[in-house]
Amino acid sequence: MTGHTEAGSYEMVVGLEVHVQLTTATKAFCPCSAAYGAPPNENTCPVCLALPGALPVINAHAVELAARAALALGCTVHGTSIFARKHYFYPDLPKGYQISQYDRPLATGGVLEIGESRIRITRVHLEEDAGKSIHDRYPSASAIDLNRSGVPLLEIVSEPDLRSPSQAGRYLRALREVMLYTGVSDVNMEEGSLRVDANVSARRFGDANLGTKTEVKNLNSFSNVERALASEFERQCAVLSRGQRVEQQTMLWDAARDMVRPARSKEASHDYRYFPEPDLPPLVLTDDWIDRVRGSMPELPAARRARYARDYAVSDGDIDVLVATPVLAEYFEAVAIASGDPKAAANWVTGEVLAERKTAVHAITRASPVSSGDGAAAPGSSFPVPVDRLAELIALIRAGTVSHTAAKAIYAELVRVGGAETAKRVAERLGLQQVGDDAALRAWIDAVWLEHAAEARRFESGEQKLKGVLVGLVMKKSGGRADPRRVNQLLDERAVRG
Amino acid sequence: MSADAVRAAFARAREMKAGPDGLNIVLAENSDAEREAGAMTAAEGLGGPLLAQPIAVKDNIATLDIPTTCGSRILEGYVSPYEATVIARLRAAGAVIAFKTNMDEFAMGSSTENSAFGTVHHPLDPSRVPGGSSGGSAAAVAAGMVRIALGSETGGSVRQPAAFCGVVGVKPTYGRVSRYGLVAFASSLDQVGVLGRTVDDAAAALGVIAGRDPLDSTSVDIPVPDYRAASRRSVRGLVIGRPREYFPERLDPGIRARCDAAIDAFRSAGAIVRDVSLPHTDYAVPVYYIIAPAEASSNLARFDGVRYGLRVTGSGLSAMYDATRSRGFGPEVTRRILLGTYVLSAGYYDAYYRRAQRVRALIEQDFRSVFASGVDVLFTPTTPTTAFKIGAVSDPYEMYLNDIFTATANLAGVPAVSVPIGSSQGLPVGGQLIAPHFGEATMFAAAYALEGSLGSASA
Numbered sequence: 001m002t003g004h005t006e007a008g009s010y011e012m013v014v015g016l017e018v019h020v021q022l023t024t025a026t027k028a029f030c031p032c033s034a035a036y037g038a039p040p041n042e043n044t045c046p047v048c049l050a051l052p053g054a055l056p057v058i059n060a061h062a063v064e065l066a067a068r069a070a071l072a073l074g075c076t077v078h079g080t081s082i083f084a085r086k087h088y089f090y091p092d093l094p095k096g097y098q099i100s101q102y103d104r105p106l107a108t109g110g111v112l113e114i115g116e117s118r119i120r121i122t123r124v125h126l127e128e129d130a131g132k133s134i135h136d137r138y139p140s141a142s143a144i145d146l147n148r149s150g151v152p153l154l155e156i157v158s159e160p161d162l163r164s165p166s167q168a169g170r171y172l173r174a175l176r177e178v179m180l181y182t183g184v185s186d187v188n189m190e191e192g193s194l195r196v197d198a199n200v201s202a203r204r205f206g207d208a209n210l211g212t213k214t215e216v217k218n219l220n221s222f223s224n225v226e227r228a229l230a231s232e233f234e235r236q237c238a239v240l241s242r243g244q245r246v247e248q249q250t251m252l253w254d255a256a257r258d259m260v261r262p263a264r265s266k267e268a269s270h271d272y273r274y275f276p277e278p279d280l281p282p283l284v285l286t287d288d289w290i291d292r293v294r295g296s297m298p299e300l301p302a303a304r305r306a307r308y309a310r311d312y313a314v315s316d317g318d319i320d321v322l323v324a325t326p327v328l329a330e331y332f333e334a335v336a337i338a339s340g341d342p343k344a345a346a347n348w349v350t351g352e353v354l355a356e357r358k359t360a361v362h363a364i365t366r367a368s369p370v371s372s373g374d375g376a377a378a379p380g381s382s383f384p385v386p387v388d389r390l391a392e393l394i395a396l397i398r399a400g401t402v403s404h405t406a407a408k409a410i411y412a413e414l415v416r417v418g419g420a421e422t423a424k425r426v427a428e429r430l431g432l433q434q435v436g437d438d439a440a441l442r443a444w445i446d447a448v449w450l451e452h453a454a455e456a457r458r459f460e461s462g463e464q465k466l467k468g469v470l471v472g473l474v475m476k477k478s479g480g481r482a483d484p485r486r487v488n489q490l491l492d493e494r495a496v497r498g
Numbered sequence: 499m500s501a502d503a504v505r506a507a508f509a510r511a512r513e514m515k516a517g518p519d520g521l522n523i524v525l526a527e528n529s530d531a532e533r534e535a536g537a538m539t540a541a542e543g544l545g546g547p548l549l550a551q552p553i554a555v556k557d558n559i560a561t562l563d564i565p566t567t568c569g570s571r572i573l574e575g576y577v578s579p580y581e582a583t584v585i586a587r588l589r590a591a592g593a594v595i596a597f598k599t600n601m602d603e604f605a606m607g608s609s610t611e612n613s614a615f616g617t618v619h620h621p622l623d624p625s626r627v628p629g630g631s632s633g634g635s636a637a638a639v640a641a642g643m644v645r646i647a648l649g650s651e652t653g654g655s656v657r658q659p660a661a662f663c664g665v666v667g668v669k670p671t672y673g674r675v676s677r678y679g680l681v682a683f684a685s686s687l688d689q690v691g692v693l694g695r696t697v698d699d700a701a702a703a704l705g706v707i708a709g710r711d712p713l714d715s716t717s718v719d720i721p722v723p724d725y726r727a728a729s730r731r732s733v734r735g736l737v738i739g740r741p742r743e744y745f746p747e748r749l750d751p752g753i754r755a756r757c758d759a760a761i762d763a764f765r766s767a768g769a770i771v772r773d774v775s776l777p778h779t780d781y782a783v784p785v786y787y788i789i790a791p792a793e794a795s796s797n798l799a800r801f802d803g804v805r806y807g808l809r810v811t812g813s814g815l816s817a818m819y820d821a822t823r824s825r826g827f828g829p830e831v832t833r834r835i836l837l838g839t840y841v842l843s844a845g846y847y848d849a850y851y852r853r854a855q856r857v858r859a860l861i862e863q864d865f866r867s868v869f870a871s872g873v874d875v876l877f878t879p880t881t882p883t884t885a886f887k888i889g890a891v892s893d894p895y896e897m898y899l900n901d902i903f904t905a906t907a908n909l910a911g912v913p914a915v916s917v918p919i920g921s922s923q924g925l926p927v928g929g930q931l932i933a934p935h936f937g938e939a940t941m942f943a944a945a946y947a948l949e950g951s952l953g954s955a956s957a
Contacts, residue, residue, distance in 0.1 A: 046580050050800040052573065052681040053560045053582060055714050085796055087842075089819060096799020144804065273842035275851060278685035278793060280715050 010202040010240065012233045013210055014168055015122075015160035016225075018175060019153045020185040021129065021193035022065045028128045028152035029056030029099060036191045040145040048150035050094035055279050058083075062126060062152040063106075063283065067293045069154055069184040070107030070124040072300055077107045077290050081125070083277035088270050092131035092144050100127035100155075102274040106283070112158075112178070113302060114170045120159035129153050154184065160199065160210065165226040165233075172196065172222050173324070177301040180326050189221050196225050201246070202236040211236070212246040216260055218253045228253040232260045304329060312342035321350045328354065331383055338391030341398060348390060352411050353383065385411065386419040393423040405480035406432040436483040441490055444477045460494055467491055500550065501535035507552035507596050507643050508532075514621060514641045516597075521619045523637045525557050526564045526598040535594045547702040547726075552596035553588055554638035554647035558605055559690065560679035561585055561595055568681050569601040569613040569631075572801045572808045572826030582679020583714065584648060584690050584707040591706045596644065599634025603828045604798065605655055605683045607631050608900035609891065612830045617888055620663065622925070626885040629659030629900075632693065636663040639693045646703045647693040652683045653786050654880075654904025656691030657916035661880035661928020664918045666694045666945070668704055669904075671936050672911035673718035675704070676711030684793035685716075687786075687908040697917065697945045701725035704938065720936055728939035729946035734768030736944060737874045743779035744878035744903055752922025753879050756952075760877065760919045760929045763951040764944075774873055776864040779906060781857050783898055786905040788841050788854035794831075795838030801826060833894065862910040869934040875944045878903050880916040880928035903930060913938045917945045919952045 027034050030047035046054035067077050084102035110121035131146035156175065162168045176194065179185040187194045196219040201211035216232050219225045231253075236246050250263040299307070301323050308314045308322065308329075322329045328349060336345035393410060396402045402410060406427065413426045427433050435441065449456040452473060459466040467488070474487050508531070510516075516523040528534070535550045555561060558568040560578035562585075567573045585595060602612035610618040610633025618633040620626040621641040628637040632649025636659035639647050649656040651669040660667025668691050675690045682688060690707065694700030705726065710719040740761065745754065761771055803809035803822030810821035827835065841850035868876070882902055891897045907914040912935055919929035929948060933941035 049805060051560075051578065051580070051806070052566065052568070052576070052800070053558075053578070053677075053679040054580075055678050055716075057713060057715050087796060087799060089799065089802060091802070091804045091815065094800060094805060096802060097796055271844045273796070273839065273844075273847075275792065275796070275842055275847070278716075279682075 009204060010233075010237045011205045011207075012163055012165075012229065013160045013201045013203060013213075014162040014229060015199045016158050016162065016168060016171065017197040017199070018156045018158075018172070019195045020069075020156070020179055020187060021191075022062050022152040022154060022184060023186055024059055024061045024065065024152055026059055026061075027150035028059050028062050028126070029150055032150065034151045036188075038147050040143070041147060043147045044149070048094070049146060050096075056099060056277075058280060058283065059152060063285070064293060065182075065184045066106055066124065066126045066152075066154050067285065067290065068182045068297060069156070069179065070110065071290075071294050071297060072178050072182045072184075073110035073112055073121050073124060073156070075107035075110035075121055075124050077285060077293075078104070079285055079287070079290075080104065081106045081283045081285075083280045083283065084274045085277050086127075086272045086274055088272060090130070090133075091142065092133045092146070092149070094131065094146060094149055098128060098130065099277055099280070101125035104282075112171065112174055114167070114174045117161070117167065119161045119171050122157040122159050124154060124156050127153050127155055160201070160213075165229040168198070168229055169222050169226045172225060174301070177324060177326075181298055181300055181304075183298070192220060195220055198225060198229060198232075200229060200232045200236070202233055202240060211240070212248050214246065214249055214251050216251045216253055217263070224253060224255050227255075227258060228260055231258065235260065312336055312346065314342060314346045318346045318350050321354065322346070327382055328357075331387065334387040335390050335394070338387050339394040341394050344394045344397070345391075348394065348411075352408065353385070353390070356384070356411075356415055384418055385414045389414055389419060389423055396423055396427065400434055400436060400483055400485070402427050402432055402434050403475070403480055403482070403484060405475065406434065409480070431479075432481060434483045435478060435481045436486050438486070438490070441474075441478075441482055441486055444474050444482060445487070445490060445494075448473045448477055459491070462495070464495070467495075501532045503550055504531045504535040504552045504594055504596060510641065510643045511597070514643065516638070516641060516643060518616060521621060521624065521637060521641065522600055522616045523618055523621075523634045523641065523643070524554075524597045525567060525569070525600050525615055525634070528564055528595050528597070530563070531594050531596045538592045538594070546591060546706075547699075548588065548646070548706055549592035551593050551646060552644050553593045553703075554597040554599050554635050554644045555585065555595055556601050556605075556632050556635045556647070556649045557598045558601060558650055558681040558683075559585060559648055560681070561598065564595070564598050566598070566681065567615070568605070569603040569615060570826065570828070570831070571614045572822070573806075574614070574808065576807050578679070580679065582690075583676035583711045585679065587707050588648075588703075593646075593706075597638060599632070599638055599647065601634055602631035602655075603831050604681070604794070605631040605650055605652055606794070606830050606834055608654070608658055608897055609886070609888075610634060610659070611888065612828060614828055619888070620885050622664070623885070625887055626925075627662070627888055629662035629881075629885060631655040631659075632667075632691070633659045635693050636660050636665055636667065639663065639665045639695055645695045645699045648703075648707075649691045649693050650680055650683075651689050651691045651908060652687045652790055653901045653908050656693060657880050657904050657914060657928065657930060658900055660693055660916040661918075661930075662885040662926065664921070664926030664928075666697050666700045666918070666949070667916045667928075668692045668694075668700045668938075669907055669914050670704060670708060670938060671718075671913040672908075673716055674708050674720075674913065674936065674938065676707075676709075676714040676717045678711055678713040682793075682797040684790040685797060686793060687790060689908070697729055697915075697942060697949045698726060700915070701729050701942050701946075708938075718936075723939045725938060725942050729942035731939075731943040732768070733764065733944055733947040736764075736769045736940070737872055738764050738769050738771045738944065739774040739868055739873035739876045740771055741774050741776045741779070741868070741876055741878060743776055748882075749879065750883055750922065753882070753884070753927050756920045756922060756927040757877075757879050757929060760948055760952055763948060764877070767947050767951065769944075769947075771877075772873060774868050774871070774876070776861075776868060776876075776906070778857065778860045778864050782861055782906045782909055783902055785854045785857045785861065786901060786909060787837070787898055788850050789858065789909075791834040791838030792841050792851050793838065795835045795842065798827075798831070798835055830894070858909050861906055865906075865910045865912050865932070865934070869937075874933070874940055875937075876930075876932040877944075878930045878932065880904065880930040884922055884925035884927060907932050911935060913941055915941055915945050917948050919948065
């Protein structure tokens, strides 16, 4: 394809506008529940239905979460910011305007570091969500659900600092981590709590000026963002390489067709007629208040990465896996401390624990969210095996009381019983305690020697590579209970003897 | 307490033909009013001047059970599922909501000729307008139906009809009274106001409805004084400012004469009268007619035929919007929505809206300066003319000039009251007192003194 070779001489320039839903219990400007999944129009009141005469009142918790996110992104949170009305007519926008922020946003000028790159954050502001239009429910009518109307959103706008779809993906994943760590949003894609619009342009490598950009809307998953960026970039490169100009326009991502298409002009060109929201006084935040929010900031992903590498000597790969999910990281850390063995804790958490978690019913984590920010439950409360039980299991392995193989079986049983039994008790009940007693071990070795006489002979006459096979056979014979270290020693004796 | 006052109110309404076939003051009645008044006797802890008193309420204030139409087709028959904070406070004080009163559609007008449900006639001369936009509420008080009515102010909509009808009309400080449940016209100017037969009536009612409301973020947490007690204070030594911009050459001679008499009365009572200047007064009407329509165009966007009120179907969403809003809004409302949409549009915002806000700040500064210079209260005529004939003012801009002396107080956020100061050619004349922000107590004292020396309860 010629488009592909042409694309090679152009550089992609991308800025992202990300909307995340805040984790407040109630809506941004009224006391209605902000919870997802209620029957249609149940979480509504005069304010979020825009009944005549109703007035908005700002949700203080939403302001705090927004400020926390802004500070986590290194932004300056302003002492005074102004709410503004953004106007457009649509049936799921009950007031005919959205309360947002415009020329005086909550915060400006931050940075998000992803690896070696510093992606600048232009602004962070607070606004409200619209309701939902449902066009496929009734044959000849559209339905409106206003449960989402007024739910608080944070808009995070980046500078055009991103240069590739994968870098945009890394930026979004890093942003997601920050939101999870600060408890600002649960960033649940299925519930639409993270939505992305992308400003995309292309320019020849080395060109200092930005090309004409298009805005790609309707991106609701990380993979959609990456695919849409690639697709739109390729389209622009093809236009440019034909010597034509890119038209400034709004594009919609069609995930089903894996392509972008131009939005109808009505969807694209709005004069939003912003003006300061007269129903809400300017949002004034004192330095003391901002400092308090800063002081209550939990550890951020970047700091946690550095600390894990420094304090626990965990591998980069394990750190990535752990840090990506705050609850997993917190669980790991608790186990590492309780067991005094960070390496083993990391192996277990990124191995058995994660595997079990992935296969476990999704609903378990949904029913007991730990990432809910303030007042979160103790680390590990969403995990079936309590921290002290896993730490105990690790200690049993280290002490030689159980083997690795047996430990996996014990872990599976601990998952089944929850915190009801100690690891030791489970090991006893299942008869999985490691056997280090030489007489018992020799009996198993003798049995293997009888059953696999040829291999045993070759090993005795110096074929060292057969040792592993024989140790494995002994372990198997013992039902995983044999102490592999002692078995190794006993086999070495036989080799020497032979 | 008995239901006598409520019964008398309904009897008076019938006698005055307050309904659509007569003066057209009343858009809806509370059929349960008499029973409610009777029930007040049983309630505990109630007392005070409003107990079992019938109240007339402008039809842009949300009431349960009785429709709230704003004088508009687009809300014809609409009944609010919640009630305004001011209504809840009145009812908690034992008052009974008796009538919803006619008004200029969405409070846009100065004559009550813009109601979708017909013009209100002046109780003293049915060929004349009662003023507006709270014309129905002013007329209800003037006709003797009620002692107290609620109106709303955006640019003089309580004071101007109060002046025309010969009753007392109060526009409180912006933030003094909750706007929750007042259907918004221009949010930064709107304030619920009170119409009373006497200063005492108005002071009593304002005392009940004033105060911080957590449901209105623009309401202010400042203690509410006892306005009735404050109104009895002497005006001896009070400095009354007479701003020259409010007494132009062309001022109606009858109104000028009554104002001169009022000034004399203040002097006789021991007040000091000082000539002052509010230099940006001339800009008030143009500034008002940029800011108010801009906010109105936004506030009225919610009337879209989707959730409540009128819906006129068309082929598709856009056609539904067009048909509903074209059919639902009258010509003055349409004019202001278009004007407001224009001044907020990209490319025009700076030239109009932003500049108007700057001039508004200068107008407010005029007031702050004059009050800082030692003036306690300003005295001006409320209106440039007395009540005019129905249909006499057809040019919109000429109609807007009715607000020339009143719009300033809304733009500056300061409290003001219109008090009857006599009549000119048989028609009532209103004098206006303007006080500093949250200076209602002083304002009532001056109003009470003026009422005692000049005014007489009308009708």
